[in-house]
Amino acid sequence: MSRPEDSLPPDLFYNDVESRKYTTSSRIRNIQADMTHRALELLDLQEPSFILDVGCGSGLSGEILSSVEEEDGGPHMWALERDVEGDMLLADIGQGVAFRPGTFDAAISISAIQWLCNAETSDVSPEGRLKRFFDSLYASLKRGGKAVCQFYPKNAQQRSMITNAAIKAGFGAGILEDDPETKSVKVYLVLSVGGGDVTGAVSGMQDVDVYDSRRKERKRGKEFEKKGSKAWIMRKKGQMEAKGKVVKPSSKYTGRKRKTAF
Amino acid sequence: MKLLTLNFLTCARKACKTSAASFPLHPREAELEQVELDMNPQFIRNVLPRVEWEAMRSISQELGLPSLPDTAPGPEELADAEGGPTQILKDLHTLLMETTIASGKLLCANCGHEYAIKEGIANFLLPSHLV
Numbered sequence: 187m188s189r190p191e192d193s194l195p196p197d198l199f200y201n202d203v204e205s206r207k208y209t210t211s212s213r214i215r216n217i218q219a220d221m222t223h224r225a226l227e228l229l230d231l232q233e234p235s236f237i238l239d240v241g242c243g244s245g246l247s248g249e250i251l252s253s254v255e256e257e258d259g260g261p262h263m264w265a266l267e268r269d270v271e272g273d274m275l276l277a278d279i280g281q282g283v284a285f286r287p288g289t290f291d292a293a294i295s296i297s298a299i300q301w302l303c304n305a306e307t308s309d310v311s312p313e314g315r316l317k318r319f320f321d322s323l324y325a326s327l328k329r330g331g332k333a334v335c336q337f338y339p340k341n342a343q344q345r346s347m348i349t350n351a352a353i354k355a356g357f358g359a360g361i362l363e364d365d366p367e368t369k370s371v372k373v374y375l376v377l378s379v380g381g382g383d384v385t386g387a388v389s390g391m392q393d394v395d396v397y398d399s400r401r402k403e404r405k406r407g408k409e410f411e412k413k414g415s416k417a418w419i420m421r422k423k424g425q426m427e428a429k430g431k432v433v434k435p436s437s438k439y440t441g442r443k444r445k446t447a448f
Numbered sequence: 449m450k451l452l453t454l455n456f457l458t459c460a461r462k463a464c465k466t467s468a469a470s471f472p473l474h475p476r477e478a479e480l481e482q483v484e485l486d487m488n489p490q491f492i493r494n495v496l497p498r499v500e501w502e503a504m505r506s507i508s509q510e511l512g513l514p515s516l517p518d519t520a521p522g523p524e525e526l527a528d529a530e531g532g533p534t535q536i537l538k539d540l541h542t543l544l545m546e547t548t549i550a551s552g553k554l555l556c557a558n559c560g561h562e563y564a565i566k567e568g569i570a571n572f573l574l575p576s577h578l579v
Contacts, residue, residue, distance in 0.1 A: 233490055233491075233494055234488050234490045234491035234494060235491075235494065236491075236494070236495055236498075271485065273449050273450050273453040273548075273568070273569075274568070274569045275569065275570050275572055276569055276570065276571045276572060276573060277460070277571075277572035277573060278572075278573055278574070281460060281574055281579050282460065282462075284457060284458050284459060284460035284572060285456050285457060285458060286456050286457075286458055286471060286500070288498065289456045289498065291494070309576055310576075328498075
């Protein structure tokens, strides 16, 4: 089955027939509702909050939330039949979200942001759209605010494109995968304003394995071959020799620890 | 669109991002509608510090609503001795959450662009030459 984003832009894809599925199909409604609850669990809100729901569509997630603002780009998906307490806005999130800085306590997005990786017109690139979206989202959240975006990455490349755009905007980012390696894997991008450690979002949850790729990379860089160490000196000498330069022969004294003179 | 939302919306154009005149957006030909909503005192307490009171006053004036006090109510004015809602809290709720613009236009003072509101939903889609 081909992916929706590969066939049409969202405002054309979500016509009456497709949109009805989000209002009537109980399977779709249940999946969307589960993902909304999971996202809320990750947000861990302590009090009634002002939330932005990005790509709210027919307001499925909005029914579960209350006191929200919602944005969507497809007229047929508007929550006109649903009893949604929040305000709806028709907008293209690739153009950014137009709110004052520090407006929202949190943001949530279910099954929406993968559409940003598609650029229908030639004057905008996916990177440009992602940048504008995440930059403006970052600004519109308060200090210490959080955002959780469930999305469907087409491949690993799209996944890292989206995650990197969020990190470049200043977010601390992590990806939560529900049912990894299965067909029904659900990917949640968990973001925190301020670029700090995001693993706190899952600290209370069971059955969550944390893979911290940051620490591994740092170790490989510095601790294995520190600049100025004997191993580094030997490597540099080998490089210069390979280049054809004159290099003194090595001995047991090469790179030996000297007694500090001062 | 609730008046609360209007207090946070700015013009979506990139050119207006750095200008102070792009907030607040000014309602024109607005048709107001009162929508009943359950009051959530904690939410109002949470959101009130973020509300731009001056902008709220000028919007209120433009819409022809009763004028608001010079400064925003403080947190102590929102709950009475027993912890119940005060009249001020109820008035805030009516103003921010229940007063909505059902149709009309939102004007940016900086670039002059008008965003349309239909059935309570504002259209912020920009043609590519305006983005």
